[in-house]
Amino acid sequence: MKKYLGALLALPMLVFAQQSERVTAQQFVDLQQGQNAHEGFRRAHAKGICVTGEFRSNGSLTDYSNAAVFNKGAHPFVGRFSIAGNNPSAPDLKAPVRSLALSFATSAAQQWRIAMNTPPVMAVSDPHTFYQQIKAIQSGTIAEFFAEHPESADFIAWKDNYQPSGSFAAEQYHSINAFYLTKDNGDKQPVRWAMRPTVNVANTSFDGDDALQNELTERLTSGPVIFDWVFTLATSEDDENDPAVGWPESREQIVAGQIAINDWQKQLNGDCHEINYDPLVLPDGIEATRDPILRARSAAYAESYRRRAVEVFNGAFEEQQND
Template identity: 45%
Template sequence: MSRPPICVPCRLAAIAAVIGGTAGLFAWTAGWLTPTRLDAPHIVNTFETNYGVHTGYRRNHAKGLCVEGEFDSNGNGASVSRAAVFAPGATPVIGRLAIPGSNPSAPDASIPVRSMALLFQLKDGEQWRTGMNSAPVFVVRTPKQFYQQLVASKPDPTTGKPDPAKLNAFFSANPETLPFRQWLKAHPPSSSFANTPFWGINAFIATNAEGKMQAVRWEMVPETPFEAESADQKHNPDFLADDLDTRLAQGPLRWHLVLAVAAPGDATSDATQQWPDSRQQIDAGTLVLRQATPQRAGACRDVNYDPTILPDGLKPSDDPLLAARSAAYSVSFNRRTREQAALAHEHGEAQ
């Protein structure tokens, strides 16, 4: 059977959508984009110009739902980190499952990447917040590259899609984007949040009780076997939420938190590159999700999943994207919460 012709503009548009969504708020600068000095509000403004503003919603990963459950630690993670979350026992979790992009009404099938964000509420009052994607690598290495791709990905007003020539020029000038593009081409979108693995992408520095410091990355590995998105699901714009509700009605969903430990010489500042599979892997416990609620009324609505909010025993690495994410998430959080407050005030006055 012959294969249908490949639509190169369509593929580029899909890549641009993923890049715009997953990278959309990762670009804060503190002189990096010289000679033009840009800050987080300016970058978020540019993102809004490209992809629009949906009042009261996150500027990225706008479409999602809240989930709640707990993390059951088996104690294995304590070998690399003294963080209380890795001590044996259960830690409450408030999470969010979403797709990238700024449109809260986007069809689920329009974006091949899924995301998981988690807030671990530790017993001593500390928190661990993490944002993960279903791709094991990020598309760019630096905020400067992000800004360049944001410019290249700007939709053409006449077509509503990025200019393929500009995207190709950006990719050619930035070979670091190749691992992400290769992964996107080789991996079909998942049929469910429940069967999706999620990677933290960035490296962090873990310190154990003896003071030993090691670089780590983490992944949430689902117990549910992977299945690709089906043709029928593509006709349902909200199939991910519908599927999750069906599965949770039958019982909790589980993922294993696996810590990958770097070897000497492994890069900690480049999120476009995976570490070898041969690196030490530690199954630190099980994430158990028990319920989901619409984000408008859910516990995750007002959470800023800043990945630099970490408990004692974990700290950011030298990856420049971490500071970028933190600053831009703050801008997005402040804008949407102000909008939500204004909408609530208007609703109150109308009553």
């Protein structure tokens, strides 16, 4: 799997500064993987399942963006459902967060990687505080942490009302960070988006560690899993650079089309396993905001990818891939 390495072996040390305090991407990933890394797997959201399908665009965003994926028609993707945590064998139903990632490649030069989570916002606004949040979770002091960080109010409100569904297909997945839709004329519209489910599943009838994966594979035998792709347009009153603050429900929303998931593969055998779902891999027509958490996510993903690339190159889980 030499293609896994590429130029990643030469990745520089990536640093995020919050005033006088500095946190590196390496420190983030060290904290996420813990004392015993599961070689060859992602350091966060290690357990997942590959999916494939298409985005059926209705063309409604072409007035805001010249990204090819918004042109009316079907655009294929390689995706991945996953759960939070660094353990690739963790029980599906005990994870506090579920995720959906998509990768579009409209040409060799135009790719879009999207990484979404069930929370609509981050709990904090900057990388250093995010690092402290992870440490508080691991030390069992998260309640004290939230008490000292009033910017976590929107996240806590979501957490206190969130009820996990019985299916990956019944969750709503959010971009969390904001991005800009752009046109060649210089127009720039800040947006967040969500994948809105089209089914309700209160509880799963599947047991065991792989309950959500088994429910999904069974569901796909009856037809595609569908999500509405909903974009929320910010106004001048919204700060697109602060991922901890939610936007009012009164903001204009546009349904850009539907995501249709048609098939699945085990993650070690599927195409999604070798994809780094870096949220800063963007096509023409989409631009990053100055949100520092967005850049922290990108750098941490790159460091996680670099580590597992080296491990795969050195033969990690070759026997498992042949199962």
